[in-house]
Amino acid sequence: MKTLILVVHPHLNESLINKRWVEELQKHPDKYEVHQLYEAYPDGRIDVAAEQQLMERYERIVFQYPLYWFNCPPLFKTWLDEVLTYGWAYGSQSGYKMGGKKIALAITAGIDEHEYAASGKYRYTIEGLTRPFELTFEYVKADYRRPFVFYGIELNSSEEWIEQSVPLYMKFLEEFSR
Secondary structure, eight states: EEEEEEEEEEGGGGGGGEEEEEHHHOOOTTTTTEEEHHHHOTTSOOHHHHHHHHHHHSSSEEEEOOBBTTOOOHHHHHHHHHHHHHHHTHHHHHOOHHHHHHHEEEEEEEOOGGGSSSSSOOOHHHHOOOHHHHHHHHHTTEEEEEEEEEOOOTTOOOHHHHHHHHHHHHHHHHHHHH
């Protein structure tokens, strides 16, 4: 069964690393279904029923996005608010439609990893910053996994640095898909 990759990048064509990851994912249509939220919903209006049906078809789901102000792009937050509804994702009569599905985040972060530490410039780890996602997915009884993060793209946007990220991301996805 394929892994669903929800790409949430408002300017994917201008992206360096997320765009490269999508190009790599599209080489493996037998393994990955790529769903670009900003492409599907350029007006920001999400088709909730279509998204819920899509979620129901996959057992492994990865949300791929760039870190925006220590959080996710706005359409991802809208997606969470609108798609994970009472009666579908949670609630005594819901059947917890996301229940048991493996969920992970794949994040590109502009700053180097050592800056995301108690002793670093930003004082919080990525795990700390993504705790609301962990809690959200646990609340709907999904099987939340540790995020994949590729750091340092802001200070090193060389083609070589970007290419180094690709096998690391693909290895993460292979392990996640087991």
